[in-house]
Amino acid sequence: xxxxxxxxxxxxxxxxxxxxxxxxxxxxxxxxxxxxxxxxxxxxxxxxxxxxxxxxxxxxxxxxxxxxxxxxxxxxxxxxxxxxxxxxxxxxxxxxxxxxxxxxxxxxxxxxxxxxxxxxxxxxxxxxx
Numbered sequence: 514x515x516x517x518x519x520x521x522x523x524x525x526x527x528x529x530x531x532x533x534x535x536x537x538x539x540x541x542x543x544x545x546x547x548x549x550x551x552x553x554x555x556x557x558x559x560x561x562x563x564x565x566x567x568x569x570x571x572x573x574x575x576x577x578x579x580x581x582x583x584x585x586x587x588x589x590x591x592x593x594x595x596x597x598x599x600x601x602x603x604x605x606x607x608x609x610x611x612x613x614x615x616x617x618x619x620x621x622x623x624x625x626x627x628x629x630x631x632x633x634x635x636x637x638x639x640x641x642x
Contacts, residue, residue, distance in 0.1 A: 514551060515544060519560055527562055531570035539579060539594040541602060550580060550588045 538544040574580045
């Protein structure tokens with residue numbers, strides 16, 4: 514089951530962070546068709562946020578056809594976002610974990626690692642386009 518977290522420094526609204534986390538889990542194969550999302554009550558208790566925030570996120574996911582609410586039962590995944598690249602994820606994740614270890618050994622803190630990765634990612638994306 515997915516465990517949500519919120520980053521108050523991200524500038525992204527809490528409901529959208531929940532949506533993004535579910536979408537990432539669906540893309541990475543961490544959530545599969547039929548899996549149940551945490552109940553609104555559980556998410557509210559875990560994150561100390563307004564129930565309407567969770568409901569808004571779940572409604573958006575439902576509108577996108579990714580989940581379906583079953584009244585009195587819960588919210589369930591109806592389709593994933595995985596594709597043919599899923600098989601390559603394990604090897605790439607291992608390479609990325611090694612890179613992260615090297616970055617930490619070089620003395621970079623979490624913010625520096627994130628900044629370096631995002632800048633490099635964006636530059637590489639611009640080079641492709």
